[in-house]
Amino acid sequence: MDASTTPTTAASALRAAHERFVTGSGTLPGVRSLVADSWRRCAACGVRPDGSRLPPLRRTSGELAAYRRNHPLAAVLPLFRELLGAGAADDGHVFAVGDADGTLLWVEGDPVAVRRAERMNFVEGAVWSEAQAGTNAPGLVLELGQPVQIVAGEHYSSAVHDWSCAAAPVRDPASGRALGVVDLSGGGTIATPPALAAVRGAALAAEAELVRTRFAPRALLGPDGRVLSVSAAGGDCGCGIRLAALGRDGALLEVAGEVHRLSPRHSEIVVALALEGRGVPGDRLAVDLSEREVPASTLRAEMTRLRAVLGPDLLGSRPYGLMLPVRTDFGEVAALLTEGRVAEALELYSGPLLPRSEAPVVVEHRRALEQQMRGAVLGCGDVRLLRRWVNTAWGADDVMAWQALARGLPAGSPQRAAAAARARALDVAVAVPSQVRRHAAVLQPSHS
Known part of the structure; x- marks a missing residue:
């Protein structure tokens, strides 16, 4: 004024x-x-x-x-x-x-x-x-x-x-x-x-x-590999590792205040070790990292390069494993969802886990976490969270989310009409290619 x-x-x-x-x-x-x-x-x-x-x-x-x-x-x-x-x-x-x-x-x-x-x-x-x-x-x-x-x-x-x-x-x-x-x-x-x-x-x-x-809350993976609750993770004792791998192809690993920007392959290895929790034999780690057979010599060479980045005190061998407790962003999201704290989980969920990785263990966990996150958002029916979800790259084409958003908005609201229109457009976009494929199959000449 x-x-x-x-x-x-x-x-x-x-x-x-x-x-x-x-x-x-x-x-x-x-x-x-x-x-x-x-x-x-x-x-x-x-x-x-x-x-x-x-x-x-x-x-x-x-x-x-x-x-x-x-x-x-x-x-x-x-x-x-x-x-x-x-x-x-x-x-x-x-x-x-x-x-x-x-x-x-x-x-x-x-x-x-x-x-x-x-x-x-x-x-x-x-x-x-x-x-x-x-x-x-x-x-x-x-x-x-x-x-x-x-x-x-x-x-x-x-x-x-x-x-x-x-x-x-x-x-x-x-x-x-x-x-x-x-x-x-x-x-x-x-x-x-x-x-x-x-x-x-x-x-x-x-x-x-x-x-x-140095208080920075992250979920803590216990020695058995299970995610501890966010509250149990508590403060920072200065003796652990922080790993951020959501929405990025190269993970960030923070140890004693020093941040390592990992290559995509090293990111897959560290995420696999964090998910396993305990030490992992070389043959098991090879299966986690690739559907194709990985020679033991190739894996040993990769682990040697990673040890040069992280140091021998952090990366153990026989079996392979991280020598300190690991706090991860994907672990915290999972813990928050377990506790029903959907808004906090969505706030922290900055994207799929190592989105371009094809390592089997990463793909499996990425899909499970994304399904869990999506299900929680759809299930809560909160308009604000649904709007946040569809405004992300990974939720923009989610037909069910747009439909849920339209149902949650007040009748007569322009935003409701826009959400419903977006849901219909996506539904049509999915249906048309399916119809084209069926039509092509009908027209394809028989070789019998």
């Missing part, structure tokens, strides 16, 4: 624009584009603008306590309390920390403000994603991946029109993915540049602390 506009006038104008939008009349002058776009997504997702349906509670108190203890952001909660908590309590505000799905993990601050926040279900365990709570700073941060400030009537739900909020994402320094969000909520003073600067500074400080403590 410009210098001549008072906060009261601005709030009144926003509420008027909100009323015009939800009643379907008029344009949206004076409404920021990121807010207008969010309102449209909220309408498409069926969020109620009148505040009659509050954000749901996703976890019971017992589940939440266990989840919080093992969440990466628990390590930086004392820092958030130091940077934001005392000020929020003194100024009559609340500060909150949420996970990558928008579930609030901690909500603290001024007792009176905390009780006010409870009336709109801004409480620990509630889901404040955009799809569940409408336009709000934490939810929009997770949607856009950038710091956001939302003022009074910019909230989609009228239940939140007396509040303003500022939030910023907190990212895993190792992978760059969002671990969660930190938020300040309260009255008019939150609708100011210093409030946004405060949450941005807190988020950056938290990321620096995560780097300092």
Whole structure:
């Protein structure tokens, strides 16, 4: 708002624009584009603008306590309390920390403000994603991946029109993915540049602390080769290996802070060893890597070259194996799916495992993981996750996903019509070649 506009006038104008939008009349002058776009997504997702349906509670108190203890952001909660908590309590505000799905993990601050926040279900365990709570700073941060400030009537739900909020994402320094969000909520003073600067500074400080403590969550493969739970993997003890092989032909292997960019063949070998967990005899590893017979001398030569890259302390022989615990991105995706955390799994799933590899063990695991990921997305029926899936290279031609997206969107929505049209076009594209092949078979002369 410009210098001549008072906060009261601005709030009144926003509420008027909100009323015009939800009643379907008029344009949206004076409404920021990121807010207008969010309102449209909220309408498409069926969020109620009148505040009659509050954000749901996703976890019971017992589940939440266990989840919080093992969440990466628990390590930086004392820092958030130091940077934001005392000020929020003194100024009559609340500060909150949420996970990558928008579930609030901690909500603290001024007792009176905390009780006010409870009336709109801004409480620990509630889901404040955009799809569940409408336009709000934490939810929009997770949607856009950038710091956001939302003022009074910019909230989609009228239940939140007396509040303003500022939030910023907190990212895993190792992978760059969002671990969660930190938020300040309260009255008019939150609708100011210093409030946004405060949450941005807190988020950056938290990321620096995560780097300092080398806390980077990855799934841990146990000695028997099974994926441990994400919570069991815990923090970084500094004695393991990190392997990233999703969506790339050359895997990245991080050991003691040093990153090795592996060739496609070495990537296949390291992935095979990580999947096996225990040591692998040479003849078994050869079968894992190729359908054709691989001479023992060829495999020994390849392993010698790989040992020169990784060092003898990391790559063992007789049997072949990795000498340290392995944390993998594909292992974490599998663990998250096992725990029912589909949104987090999809966020981390950056593509098929070594997509061009033809090594049998890689092909088998790649197909299984992709089917598991796809099934979880289709099964959950979450419009936001379905939209994310079809917007990827590997989900763009998924007829069933487009059909599920069309069913999940509100009737009459232009997005629903577009999704249904895309599903029909893909269905026709699949059907036509099949008809052509059948027709050609009928016309082919018999040799009998």
